[in-house]
Amino acid sequence: MISSPRYISSLYDKGHQPVLLGNIKKCFESAELIDFISDDQIISMYGSKIAQNSEIRSFNKGTITQIRKSFTSSVEQRRFPQRFKRLFEALEQSNSWEESRKELIDAFLATNSGKEILENYISSNRDDFFKGEKQSYLEKLDKEYADKHAEIEDLKSRKEQVESKIRKLQREREQVELNAVQSSGSIEALETLTKKQQAQLDAEFASKKVELDHLHSELADLQKKYSKFNTMEAIEDEIKGLGRDKDRAKERLDDMKKQVVQVQKELKDTNENLTARLLKLKPDVDALSGIAPRKKSESVNYKMPTQSLKLDNLDDIREDVIDRTLDTLNKLGRKTDYNNVTNILTTLAQSQFTLFSGRPGTGKTSLAKMLGASLGLQNRFLNIPVARGWTSSKDVLGFYNALSCSFNPAATGLYELLTQLNNESKSCENGAPAICLLDEFNLSQPEHYFSPFLEMSDPESKRIIATGDQETPYLEVPNYLRFLGTVNNDESVQSLTPRMLDRAAIISFDEIEPDYDLSLSSPLSVDELDIIPISGKTFIDAFTPKSLDLPQEIERTLKEIIDTLRNDNIEFGTPVNVSFRKVKAIRAYHNVTSSMYIDSRFAALDYAVSQHIIPLLNGYGKNFGRRLEKLQSCMPDEMQISQKMLQRIIANGNQNMFTYGFNL
Template identity: 80%
Template sequence: MQRQQQNERRVICAIERGYGNSDSDVGKLRAFFEVSSPNEVTPINSTKMFCETEQVFVTGKFSELKEKFGNKLFEVYCIPSFEHRDGDCRYVTRLGSCSDIKGLSCCQVFDHPLPSVTEPEVVLTSEPQTKSILFRDKDFIYGPFEYTNNTETSEGNKRYQVKAITTPINTTTPSFHIGKVSSPQYISSLYDKIHQPVLLGNIKRCFDSAELIDFISDDQIISTYGTKIAKNSEIRSFNKGTITQIRKSFASSIEQRRFPQRFQRLFEALEKSNSWEGNRKELIDSFLKTDSGKQIVDNYIHLNPDDLFKGERQSYLEQLDKEYEDKHNEIENLRSRKEEIESEIRKLQREREQVELNAVQNSDSNEALEVLTQKHKAQFDTEIQDKKKELDDLQSEIAGLKSKYRKFTKMEAIEDEIKGLDRDKDRAKERLKDMEEQVVEVQKKLKESNESLTARLLKLKPDVDALSGIAPRKKRESVSYNIQTLSTKLDNLDDFREELIDRTLDRLNKLGRKTDYNTVTNILTTLAQSQFTLFSGRPGTGKTSLAKMLGTSLGLQNRLLNIPVARGWTSSKDILGFYNALSCSFNPAATGLYELLTQLHKESKDSINGAPAICLLDEFNLSQPEHYFSPFLEMSDPESKRTIATGDQEAPYLEVPHYLRFLGTINNDESVQPLTPRMLDRAAIISFDEIEPDYDLSLGTPVSLDDSDIIPISGKAFIEAFAPKSLVLPQEIELTLKEIVDTLRDDKAEFGSAVNVSFRKVKAIRAYHNVTSSMYIDNRFVALDYAVSQHIIPLLNGYGKNFGTRLEQLKSCIPDEMEISHKMLHKIIRNGDQNMFTYGFNL
């Protein structure tokens, strides 16, 4: 509490009322006493005028004040009001000027006879407002008492257990005693007004000369003196003779002479306890036969089942364990059966789709046959005319040749012509020999010049390095990218693909990455079908860790090359290296990509069936991919030659096989470069924001898998396992995809800027659906949902309300079963509406 200031007054108050409709949260307090000195309180307005209203105005935070003190009395520092008017409070206060009452400044008085010391229980019509209470009977006041709330009566009043206060009023008052004071002793300190609680202040002064009454309860007697009996080493058992021994031990004590009534009650309690032992069993047995006794037994059993049914509980738990084990085995069998049924469903779906595709192709061929026949007929007529014209030209040419070589009809003329041609041939050989000798001479001179220049350069290099401060570099240890592959038979691609997915899923789970069948199927299919796959998501969603675990699960070892992209990369020399014309050698970058490409080039030239290779570009868009990664972008096209120019004379080109895949992780914040439409058109983007990790399953300890124990399949088998058999879609899927593409390509002004969905993207969606549609058994749109979310949703970038209208139109085109696409599209629309109609997948 703050130190009292000038004009500040200290009063004891309670909550009066608040003004809940006021914005300032104000209210009023009822003042009962004024504190004139630390040990002196007087009823309000009795000695010095405080306020006609006997109230104090609270200027703020009244609700907090009410919540803190409730209906209890508390102490308040208040100051005069600056705007006093008739009928208003003269003093105001605030929350920080209110605190609990310390000591016995005042107690609430209840009109009630003094309760019996053996049964100190009272029923009060209202809850006490002070920590200690007093009872008034006629002109006498008894107390102070401490109280505890026990129960409520049927009328709603509360029943309290009372006892003498623990700390005596003064040093002369014995413990467990209360005082009795008459009206002249307390009347000047009594606050007694209509409709207000009766309160008595100056408790210590009023009870200074009070008549003392011993109000120790039976429990307090047993607690106080029973402890002393228990500490007596001579008393080891309890019987009738023991009570006599106890009487003798206390006979000469000062306490017995001072408080004989206490000890009389103590000995009566001990005798009752001793006699109780004899007939307790009989009384308990007879009582337990009554309804009340049966109720108590039932309640005890209900509250203590563990002690009563320990043996039965153990037996029941063992039975439950056995049943659990049986049910667990049954569940495992059902789960295995479920997986077999799902596999059968996938096979049946593949057969059904093949039938549908054949039906579509047959219907299309019947309709197109007539058109094709007419078209081919006209084409054949044209070709016949062309062939006739060509035949006429040949006949004219033959006639000219006959005229030209008519003079060689005789054998002698032909032999002379042959001899002339042989002489021309000999002269041509002599000229060729001379030219070859000249070439050898030039090569010799060039070699001598080159050796001379190289010797001079080697002689000057140490001096140049010393002047430039270049220290000699140690040769980097080579990394082996050559690993053994598992020989596989691709008789049934569907079974082989499903086995690969199950095996990868199991290894990921063992590594601690708990995921599901659909997620693994999606990632493996996308990785096999797309040259560039990007993992997008917030930091901490596990993009890089899943990529590394995927490499471990596939057994790729060093063929999963992790390249952390640095900011400021501007050309391919940052990731691949460059040809040094001075040293006539290729200087590879520290990323290890050149060494990996060299190994893959060797496998291509030697027709080695190597394992798949994945280049993991961590933070892929920290620098602009089109700058440092430009030589590799054109590999996404089927017609690509898949070669990288090095500039090295010894190995000018590196051939890149199809089973090298690029996997990148990207973030979408201010620190990275946005992906351009060129990059978005070539990459499949898997959003990790939509993948919900199973945290409960991820709490287990992961198992470490040794890469060397996992033999990977060949890269060719990996690509072929996920290669589409056809790009034809079922009719329902075809119509849905067409509606989505047409909605985005629609160039109406009311829809804002159009979104170009390239043929490359449509082809990728068709290929993905052809492979995975029979593997997702949730509904027929799951495969299309994954494909659209990875190939089309990332293309959605635009501005303005009209573009938002286009997105809403797109949302209405997408079936409800495509939950991932719906969720991502809803997020784009919501964020765009909040960012001044700027819509984008990366916002």
């Protein structure tokens, strides 16, 4: 940009006179040139040129002088002197800041914090930090070793020369003495000559002896001072020896590995040959034993299509499932009400284990089968009659046969159903719900034959069953598989343990009134039903609570019930522990069903307490009876089912020498 204040002011002074501009260049000869380029642009423009100069390898005060010289003959500097002036000022400021920064860093490193940071850095990077010094020190030691070794060798050589001269002088002395004895002549001249030569030889011998002692002393000092070099040589020799031992051991290890591979191959071949021979002999052994070959059973199709629902709201889906199930049960001849169906479906969806408890003939098994048909499960409702004497999971699931290298499933069909569910889980297929009915659940101890499945009641469970099969070692069980069991309370069955009671929801059929209304129309059969089930995930989600918070009145009542049972006052006998699992189940049940029971505001809590808390009541003595009476007093009258069950437990306990229990 060009400005000429003096020229413009002269134009205003002579405003009344005409002005003719003939030479524009001369008009602006006195103009001032203003360079608007910034310092950053100057450094960026000329910094690349400076960096390309191979003579400039560092940046200091001398470097700035060198840069000045490099631009002295530059055309650009003569053209833009102010620009280069600003460039050198910026470089000097940068150099001064470099010195200030170095002083600041040195001052910080002199403090305790700086020393600690420096020590930590050096300790963590010791190998890299001292790599150069270590190499330099080793090179210095090697050089010193070579020099001293050469010096020692020189001293040894000089020592040998002195010793050689001494031996030569001794031989000359002996020769002189011998010649003196044999020669004729004046005895006095001989003695004089002999003494003179003897003195000269003795003096030279003494001198050489002193020099030899000095060399011995110097050699001893040097050997003592540099004995570590001998140690280093010994260590290096030992390292080389160990390396050779390592190579030999590695060769032996490789040979042993080859032998192991060969033995494994031979064992595998032998095992396969033995297995083939055993399989070949098996028909003959079966014939001798009178065992007829079994025909291969037809495989059951556990895969089912699911219906796509038009409803989006889970509450509407839940209502639709309950209504359709109630209507189907009535058509099948099982007359029941809305509350019972809601209770059974909610408990079944929320609990991994649901048990139908009651006296024989109350319709536990028949209702379970009709329930599976009402949900449209068909083959995915698996009925397994429990046999007395089951002791392990192989009785209900099967076992891996190491002889045939295959899994032998039990006749229950559970393994085949789990295989289908495992395939659905791995393929993320949205399958239908599955229910496994264990009829006479406690005819054998459930903790023995059903132990792999008990862990699934925990929300943290991985829901995996180990089979022992090499091809399929694990089966992944989806959460829409539910276990339903029927239990009787008599002397022919095993009593349920606290572990089982804590994991199961028990629905008492003794409290369900039987329907004696005989309809003239014959009910439908299960085969006449044509129901397409909903997906298992939708079924579980429809009965999943949105929250575990309870209304204030319900929360207060539940807390009073739990505190009464947990009270460890000896006046009330043995306390009853209500686990967190049970409290969570009660909250979940109430929050799903509270809006569906219209009879009473305590109806949902009543059903939950009767299924999760009342079955835990087992104890002895009058004091425990007082605990039950106190529990009865803290329950509202609207909780009719729990009140009725608790009243029967108290009455039976008073008649059986104060032995109280739900299983009586």
